[in-house]
Amino acid sequence: xxxxxxxxxxxxxxxxxxxxxxxxxxxxxxxxxxxxxxxxxxxxxxxxxxxxxxxxxxxxxxxxxxxxxxxxxxxxxxxxxxxxxxxxxxxxxxxxxxxxxxxxxxxxxxxxxxxxxxxxxxxxxxxxxxxxxxxxxxxxxxxxxxxxxxxxxxxxxxxxxxxxxxxxxxxxxxxxxxxxxxxxxxxxxxxxxxxxxxxxxxxxxxxxxxxxxxxxxxxxxxxxxxxxxxxxxxxxxxxxxxxxxxxxxxxxxxxxxxxxxxxxxxxxxxxxxxxxxxxxxxxxxxxxxxxxxxxxxxxxxxxxxxxxxxxxxxxxxxxxxxxxxxxxxxxxxxxxxxxxxxxxxxxxxxxxxxxxxxxxxxxxxxxxxxxxxxxxxxxxxxxxxxxxxxxxxxxxxxxxxxxxxxxxxxxxxxxxxxxxxxxxxxxxxxxxxxxxxxxxxxxxxxxxxxxxxxxxxxxxxx
Amino acid sequence: xxxxxxxxxxxxxxxxxxxxxxxxxxxxxxxxxxxxxxxxxxxxxxxxxxxxxxxxxxxxxxxxxxxxxxxxxxx
Numbered sequence: 001x002x003x004x005x006x007x008x009x010x011x012x013x014x015x016x017x018x019x020x021x022x023x024x025x026x027x028x029x030x031x032x033x034x035x036x037x038x039x040x041x042x043x044x045x046x047x048x049x050x051x052x053x054x055x056x057x058x059x060x061x062x063x064x065x066x067x068x069x070x071x072x073x074x075x076x077x078x079x080x081x082x083x084x085x086x087x088x089x090x091x092x093x094x095x096x097x098x099x100x101x102x103x104x105x106x107x108x109x110x111x112x113x114x115x116x117x118x119x120x121x122x123x124x125x126x127x128x129x130x131x132x133x134x135x136x137x138x139x140x141x142x143x144x145x146x147x148x149x150x151x152x153x154x155x156x157x158x159x160x161x162x163x164x165x166x167x168x169x170x171x172x173x174x175x176x177x178x179x180x181x182x183x184x185x186x187x188x189x190x191x192x193x194x195x196x197x198x199x200x201x202x203x204x205x206x207x208x209x210x211x212x213x214x215x216x217x218x219x220x221x222x223x224x225x226x227x228x229x230x231x232x233x234x235x236x237x238x239x240x241x242x243x244x245x246x247x248x249x250x251x252x253x254x255x256x257x258x259x260x261x262x263x264x265x266x267x268x269x270x271x272x273x274x275x276x277x278x279x280x281x282x283x284x285x286x287x288x289x290x291x292x293x294x295x296x297x298x299x300x301x302x303x304x305x306x307x308x309x310x311x312x313x314x315x316x317x318x319x320x321x322x323x324x325x326x327x328x329x330x331x332x333x334x335x336x337x338x339x340x341x342x343x344x345x346x347x348x349x350x351x352x353x354x355x356x357x358x359x360x361x362x363x364x365x366x367x368x369x370x371x372x373x374x375x376x377x378x379x380x381x382x383x384x385x386x387x388x389x390x391x392x393x394x395x396x397x398x399x400x401x402x403x404x405x406x407x408x409x410x411x412x413x414x415x416x417x418x419x420x421x422x423x424x425x426x427x428x429x430x431x432x433x434x435x436x437x438x439x440x441x442x443x444x445x446x447x448x449x450x451x452x453x454x455x456x457x458x459x460x461x462x
Numbered sequence: 463x464x465x466x467x468x469x470x471x472x473x474x475x476x477x478x479x480x481x482x483x484x485x486x487x488x489x490x491x492x493x494x495x496x497x498x499x500x501x502x503x504x505x506x507x508x509x510x511x512x513x514x515x516x517x518x519x520x521x522x523x524x525x526x527x528x529x530x531x532x533x534x535x536x537x
Contacts, residue, residue, distance in 0.1 A: 147501065
């Protein structure tokens, strides 16, 4: 009896299926995809894309490992250490993913193939860079055929990026509602009029949306028989999409947290002590994966990523995440994965049966959770009882490095400045008592120059 | 080249603003047909630009005698 199960999000494409078998993630290639798979592997396209780090590498494994009898091959892809989703990416992450998709499509055409779908979910961040993960997305290119994934590219990439650049960066959250990308008529209505002056946006979003509307009821219109899009036209569309994506800019300035470190009253000595303590705790916990909850621009996260620990640095502020992503890319930090997340409303299970896209908790547990200067935001700004915070953290992590920020702290006073203090339970004693059922306190150190305390805790579940 | 592109975009923009204000779509529908037909038109327009660009590069490289730069974006 073997323990094989298809991955919940892998069911749309009849070419194959991703499944787990005894803890391994495998991809079955079905017989119907045989010709396309052979072309991918023998044309040189696979080798080229893998060499350039654009496509996730795989090895072929024994066919007896297949999930069903429709299998032609079974592949073991390189494992993606943490699955993230487009609604968790910052502007530049989505932009880099878009540009990679276009580069792959252009390369595919050179090798006589084409991407049959262009979902943003086909991209994952591995080693700090976007990588295309869906080996079965390539189909043989037939001269004259239009690009089937054109609409999907516009919906998954161009529309959200344009909305983020021209309207508001928080509109990336539309991707959480519209799993097949932002509908073009919606994007067109939300975008400011000046985007009509940008050739690629005018064409691929506004006019494209209008064409969809016009031909929505196909009974009333005759579809042209001569389905001819020359290859030069396809390359033209790709170049135009690339120009459209490249011209979109967003600069993370003037938001809540991006200037936070300049705004705090820590002394250099206090910072150094906090960093040294964190390093000590990390050495004790020896994590392979750390989640930094409320990472800001990743100053403390870097202490873990620099030690070769995969560090997922979550923050609610898209500007902080953007800065972290750009800084990490510049520093070639290949263990850092900055993501946008509102911890009080973390990514849920989405899509068909709520199982196509995993919730945050399903992607855990992390070896270490880092919760610096976080607990007062949850407990005071969001009225979350301390025992509930403890229970959630216990669900998603094994070790916990948590900073308790007492009520007398200037940052907490700031939160309480314009509201009634209804938080009589917010004391360090009650904090420890609330965490005690879930966590054992391993170490507890006061932070110099402040009234704060840094704890190392370990889940009692383990 | 840039100027002519901007001019083209401007003309298209005015035309689009006048005739193509997008109304919300409520019906269940398959936007694939519109995307498909639109791709034929868009492809014809930008495909023409690609051909022009190739000729333009040939002409400029003839006069400047420079080798065409490889596309550093290419995989």
